[in-house]
Amino acid sequence: MKPDTRLADWAIKTVETDYADDVCLLLEHNSLRLDRDMAERSFSFYIPATNRANGLARTFIIDGIGYDLFPMSWERIEGMADVKDYNTTCLANAEILWARSDEDRQRFLSLQARLAANLQNPAYMRERAAKWLEYAKDIFTDTLFEERTYKVRENAGHICDLLSIAVAFMNTRYFKHGQTNQLQELEKMQNVPPGFIQLYRDIIAEPCPDLQKQLCHRMISLTKELLETKTETSRADFTELAVWYQELCYTWRRVYHWCDANDHVNAYVWCCMLQNEVDEWGAKNGITDTDIMSSFSANDLFTFRKRAEIVEQNFRRAIAENGVKLDEYGSIEEFLK
Numbered sequence: 001m002k003p004d005t006r007l008a009d010w011a012i013k014t015v016e017t018d019y020a021d022d023v024c025l026l027l028e029h030n031s032l033r034l035d036r037d038m039a040e041r042s043f044s045f046y047i048p049a050t051n052r053a054n055g056l057a058r059t060f061i062i063d064g065i066g067y068d069l070f071p072m073s074w075e076r077i078e079g080m081a082d083v084k085d086y087n088t089t090c091l092a093n094a095e096i097l098w099a100r101s102d103e104d105r106q107r108f109l110s111l112q113a114r115l116a117a118n119l120q121n122p123a124y125m126r127e128r129a130a131k132w133l134e135y136a137k138d139i140f141t142d143t144l145f146e147e148r149t150y151k152v153r154e155n156a157g158h159i160c161d162l163l164s165i166a167v168a169f170m171n172t173r174y175f176k177h178g179q180t181n182q183l184q185e186l187e188k189m190q191n192v193p194p195g196f197i198q199l200y201r202d203i204i205a206e207p208c209p210d211l212q213k214q215l216c217h218r219m220i221s222l223t224k225e226l227l228e229t230k231t232e233t234s235r236a237d238f239t240e241l242a243v244w245y246q247e248l249c250y251t252w253r254r255v256y257h258w259c260d261a262n263d264h265v266n267a268y269v270w271c272c273m274l275q276n277e278v279d280e281w282g283a284k285n286g287i288t289d290t291d292i293m294s295s296f297s298a299n300d301l302f303t304f305r306k307r308a309e310i311v312e313q314n315f316r317r318a319i320a321e322n323g324v325k326l327d328e329y330g331s332i333e334e335f336l337k
Contacts, residue, residue, distance in 0.1 A: 004040035011043040011069060012098045022053040025108055026098040031089050032178050037065060043097060045072045081111040083118050083128045088174040091115055119172050126227065129169035133223055136162040140216055152209040159216045160200050163223045167192055170226055193222035228283040238322035241285050245315055246327060248277055252312050259305035264298040278311055289314050
């Protein structure tokens with residue numbers, strides 16, 4: 001059975017008749033539509049060339065089905081090409097219904113190609129995955145202080161969705177159908193944290209808001225562990241680590257100074273900054289023994305100082321064992337020579 005093209009034809013004719021110089025492209029994107037509504041070819045969005053194209057935008061309902069003909073800028077499409085927009089599928093799976101010029105057509109096709117290339121770049125996709133993890137953590141932070149049951153449930157759904165996007169990106173994949181059937185898609189992916197899929201199911205089914213919060217916390221932790229594990233195996237650069245250490249060694253010096261001065265406040269605050277750095281750079285380079293703050297006691301800065309020294313030596317050892325020499329001198333005279 002041939003698809004019904006009447007709505008697509010209407011949209012093309014409207015553009016050609018009234019907006020031929022104002023619209024770059026008219027596009028169809030149907031991967032978010034229900035299967036029951038796939039019997040017709042329709043329209044989705046257009047890329048405007050002028051402000052006058054705003055007049056083309058329209059929403060309406062036919063036989064209970066809502067339609068939305070809306071503008072999407074080149075800037076947003078470029079963001080999709082760089083995997084920086086939530087709706088990756090709107091670029092990846094869109095088809096051109098009408099083009100003002102071959103130049104406009106080729107510009108869009110080149111952005112689809114750029115997206116395809118980015119999706120095949122594991123290091124870049126890990127960076128994008130980390131961004132979605134951060135968005136999920138931001139929502140979780142708000143959720144911790146949320147008392148309204150309906151908002152906790154809403155936020156829990158967003159967290160499941162965004163963390164799933166992060167996991168998909170770690171697999172150099174995206175969700176062609178958006179939020180639909182994410183669990184089935186995740187089951188087909190190779191690198192999914194153990195228990196992640198079951199947590200997704202448990203969060204959705206959990207009736208208690210406080211338990212939903214706990215489950216969301218666990219899901220965030222699993223995703224974070226996945227990103228850090230992949231970082232250890234794929235992003236180690238000990239020359240870069242040496243440059244980082246040469247800058248950060250002065251922070252260790254500060255911590256030691258305030259420990260020796262028995263100033264627990266300054267020692268604590270400076271080590272918070274140091275702890276954040278060693279966690280990030282340790283994860284990048286496979287250095288797992290980075291915990292300093294657990295040893296803190298306001299009444300025993302000697303033990304705290306010794307722990308900071310051990311972690312520092314872990315980094316110096318990793319740099320040396322991987323064939324990198326620190327740009328280090330014993331005196332100003334030695335440096336000047």
